[in-house]
Amino acid sequence: MRKYPYYVEPYEETERPRKFLEAFAAILKHSNYGFVLDTYTRTSTKCARCAGICQVFDQSGDPRDVPCYRSELLFRVYRRYFTLGGMVRSRLHNGFMLTDDYIDEMAEAVYRCTACRRCKFACPMGVDHGLMTHLARWILAEIGVVPKALVVATREQLQGKTGNTSAIPVVALKDTCEFLEEELIENYNLPAKFPMDVEGAEHVFFPAVSDYLLEPDTLMGNAAVMHLTGGSWTIGTGYYDGINYGLFYSDALLCRIVSKEAAELKRLKAKKILIGECGHASRSAKAFIPTFCGGKNAPPVINIMEYSHKALLDGRLKVKAGAISERVTYHDPCNIARSKWIINQPREILEAICKDFVDMVPSGQMNICCGGGGGTVSIDEIRAFRTGIGGRKKAEQLKATGAKYIVAPCANCKKQLREVCEDNGLHDMEVVGLHDLVLKALDLEAYGITPVDKTGKEGEE
Amino acid sequence: MEQWLEWARGPAFKFAFVLMVLGLIRHLVLTVAGIVQALYRAGDKKIPYKMVFHSTLLWLFPFKKLNNRPWYSIASVVFHVGLILTPIFLLPHIELWKRGLGISWPSIPHLLADILTLITIAAAIGLLAGRLGNRESRRISRAQDILLPVIIAIPFVTGFLAMHSVWDPTAYNAVMFIHVMGANVIFALIPFTKLGHIVLLPTTQLVSEVGWHFPAESGRDVTIALKKENVPI
CATH class of the missing domain: 3.40.50 (Rossmann fold)
Structure with missing residues (x-):
């Protein structure tokens, strides 16, 4: 199987499984993940419905990208080393053992995931694979397996x-x-x-x-x-x-x-x-x-x-209706849309200032991730994966809207979507923030400000 | 054979059933205790209970959630409906309860029970086919995922046969023995397999929500436990 290179900080190669288990044990002791793992390992039913909703799996077709498979990587370790049943079973026959290769496989799997948490809506057992990926990444980070781009930024x-x-x-x-x-x-x-x-x-x-x-x-x-x-x-x-x-x-x-x-x-x-x-x-x-x-x-x-x-609602923000005449679409960043926190607010602003606003399908809470979520957008080494597999579905969605402006109110999404557009031949689209367009649509006269005559200025340049 | 059948219906059934009830109580108590402990330790105790309740109901009656892998999902719902209704509301079963504990409740007509039994068997076959015919789910399936639909189908098949065929008494008893023991095996397996979702399913949405509510000191405590306080990032 092809592996994408994650430039990881130098770590001691020896004894990684032992260190992994030590970190896992410390985290279980001091955090709330234990009972979640208990419940998930007892109920997880392996129906693969999450595969049908995952945009990464949809494009890669690689079993590693099935959310439930990824969570099972962690469940297996938990069952074997932290439950009574697992310990008894390991005495009865040669079962699962945590190895260096297994840790590598887990690291690869959890950083192929964009942590968009869309799969939660497909799991009949309510397993939140995003939470499991979150936990697996923490354990791996404690033994030094983190993409370098993320560590360097956090260190600074x-x-x-x-x-x-x-x-x-x-x-x-x-x-x-x-x-x-x-x-x-x-x-x-x-x-x-x-x-x-x-x-x-x-x-x-x-x-x-x-x-x-x-x-x-x-x-x-x-x-x-x-x-x-x-x-x-x-x-x-x-x-x-x-x-x-x-x-x-x-x-x-x-x-x-x-x-x-x-x-x-x-x-x-x-x-x-x-x-x-x-x-x-x-x-x-x-x-x-x-x-x-x-x-x-x-x-x-x-x-x-x-x-x-x-x-805008209480009238303090005055904008010119229909100031943006090109077609505009809105990309929901997973981290604010999945919990239904910010979905309609930016749309209402855009509808007030755009002549031609179109939504993507699906959007809002069930949006499709830009493909660079979960910090993966910072890893330049995997750009081909991000834009070719992770972001392909988004590219199709964007293409279907035929929009000129893609409003993506998120620094990560902006970088990723620009690369997605570039690598998927969507050269006419421009990725902007919401306030970029608001700035263009401000009704300055209503505030008593004479706008600068832009046509003349552009002529000078 | 008759003694065997009596044994299966008597002590074996009692053992399996009590094992199931105790196991499920243990599951539920541990999960609720886990939720309570997690909330007690959480830095942010505010849970959107209304949303959690709503999504729990949505998944307990998942009629709006059939869009993804639709045939498999429909088979699963049909399977569950048959699995819950048929054994509980079948007249001969109610009579057993009446004889044993003196409790009873209304039953469903025989014809309906027959239809439910047949569609449950069909749904079990459908589920198995859906699991084995789909590359991803075949790849992630464990032994129990494949064996459980088969084991669960056994009491349904034998129950249907016992009700409908003309058997000589020995063969009838043998079929009934398989029927009862099949059910006993299922009862005994419930607490030790994914069948535990019988009681855990209503809690999982809340568990997932509470899982995101970390203890305020978790990061610091883990850092100290791993002796990394002074280790640079």
Whole structure:
């Protein structure tokens, strides 16, 4: 079987199975996975209905990609080493034994999965294969089996000087924001600011930090909306990264990273965490700040799309209806759509500003993943797999819409979809953020701002 | 043969049935205790109970969920309906309960019981064919996944034969013996195989939801247990 190379941090080759079991035992003892595994191993029925819903399996046809097969890899270890029945059985006959090769197979399987969690809706027994992949990745991470791209980013975020995954120093951050402010004035006559370190602001803003390098339009859209709606927000120079790869491979790191967000909020005496356009940043904060930072007393988390949607509804955000005349479609990032958290809000915004908005089928809670979920988008070595197999189904979906703009409010999805379009011959499509389009559709006159005459400006250039 | 049949209907049945009940109680108690302990340890105790309840109902009566592998899914639903209704509401079975414990409940007509029996057998064959005919499910099937539909079909086939054919008493008793022992084997297997979902299925949606609610200290504790506090990432 073909294996895709994961550039893994150097680790000791010897005694990996023993270390794997030690890590597994420690995790079972201190976390809540034990009873979940008990229930799943007792009920899992191996009906392969999940195979019919998995987009990776759909394209690869490889039994390794059947979600239930992947979970069984972990169940087998659990049954053999952590249940009475397994221990007795192992004394009666030569059964299963955890080997180095087996660990390799598991690592390959769990990182072929995009952790989109769509298979949960196909399992009659309610087995959440996403949770099992999450657990398997954590155990593997504890013995050093993690794609290098993820570790390098997290290392910089938690131990590096810059404290964020893209290694952007504060000076560069301020520079970028000043540049974006100038752009906003030049192109839109909009005196929007990126407020830094404002104590007592209502929201502290955490976009995927890579947006500062790659998505100027999204950020300008965010700033413009905050400015025009009178939103109180700030960027904390102590910590300004929403990315959380802990969600993809380690609960221990997940906890440390969300704690940094909560700490920055506390330092600035702010009330709410405002996450930029990013799926996994939103989910890791929304779902796990309550878990790791104080339960009921944890600060509320909202996504910038929720903010803009609310502003649009109560009339603070004024947009020109039908300002975007090209056909637009919307891609649901799995991490915010699977739990039904953010599905309709961006669609309502898009319907207000687009002449021709089309949805993909299926979409919303049952959406198809971009193919780069679960952190795999950061692994450049497997691009052929991501766009050829993982993202093929998405490419077909995109092609069927015939849209000019694909709105993907997620840093991971954007990178992946651009590569999917490139590798699948969809060269006419443009992947943008939601606020890129909102920025274009702002009704500036309604706020008393004379828009810059763009036709003349383009002529000058 | 008659003594054998009496043994199967008497002590063997009692043993298997009690084993099943105790095993299922153990399953349920352990799972509920697991949920309670997990919630007690969880950093975030807020569970969307309404959503969980809704999806549990949806899967207990999965009529809206037949779209994926439809033929296999329909066979499975039909199989379950026959499997639950026929043995419980068959008149001769109710009479056995009446004789033994003095309890009884309404029965279904014989003709309906016959039809249910036949479609249950057909559904069992369908399930087996669906499992073995599909490359993915064949590949991930364990021994129990293939054997259980066969074992479950045995009491249905023998029960139908016993009700319908003209047998001499010895052969009739032999068929009944297989019928009763087949059922006993199923009862005894329930707590030790995936058949445990009889009681666990209503809990699995909640288990999956609670599973995502980690203890606030889990990461730190695991790091300490593995002596990695000062190890760089």
